[in-house]
Amino acid sequence: MSQDEFSTVLNLISNPSRRLVLKSLSREPDYALRLSKELGFDQQLVSKHLEILEEGGILTSSFEHSATGPSRRVYTLSKGFSISLDFGPNLYYESLVKISPPRDGTNSLSEELKKIMMTEFSKRSLKDFSRLVQLIDKRLRELMIERSILIGLRSEVMGALRKTLIQQEREFDERRIIYHIFNEQNHDPHTISDGLNINEGTVKRILLGLRNELT
Secondary structure (H helix, E strand, O other): OOHHHHHHHHHHHOOHHHHHHHHHHHHOOEEHHHHHHHHOOOHHHHHHHHHHHHHOOOEEEEEEEEOOEEEEEEEEEOOOEEEEEEEEOOEEEEEEEEOOOOOOOOOHHHHHHHHHHOOOHHHOOHHHHHHHHHHHHHHHHHHHHHHHHHHHHHHHHHHHHHHHHHHOOOOHHHHHHHHHHHHHOOOOHHHHHHHHOOOHHHHHHHHHHHHHHHO
16 A cells, blocks of 8 residues: 555545545445435535545446436445554554455355355345344454554554653664564665655665664
């Protein structure tokens, strides 16, 4: 994930009305007039949000024939992302992950979906879908709790590191470079220099002094 990608997606979803449009389209494709009625927004406003999302590459559109009138442009949510931003004392972490279909045999939940999909449409039960969604949501809640605990622990570790570096009377730029290495897992002098706006020669000097401590 690049900083530009993260910023682009974050900007696209920063508008609350736009997120409501996305939420509606996450259920099924739709057209501007019906979306405006569903959301209680002016159709021109909805069309503008749809245009922005399509230009951002999140939506695609195509014309669909209507039996009751002229053809209409239908919008489809074509990409999915999981975006997270964690910040606090001793903590700043941003993540953008593209959501992909599960691979064959990923886990038991995928197998449950396969069983449903192998059944004829007319015989598929809402109860089976409901049970599977509940199992997935339960697992997601467990993972989010575990993630929250790990993030809290990481914050404590970085806080302990900060106090240690200060007590050891490390210079300011050295502390910044150490934080960068721990947070970005990157030792490249040029990247560090650009990211922290520190002279590359200074970065190389500090990295040389840290070499034995970090390897």
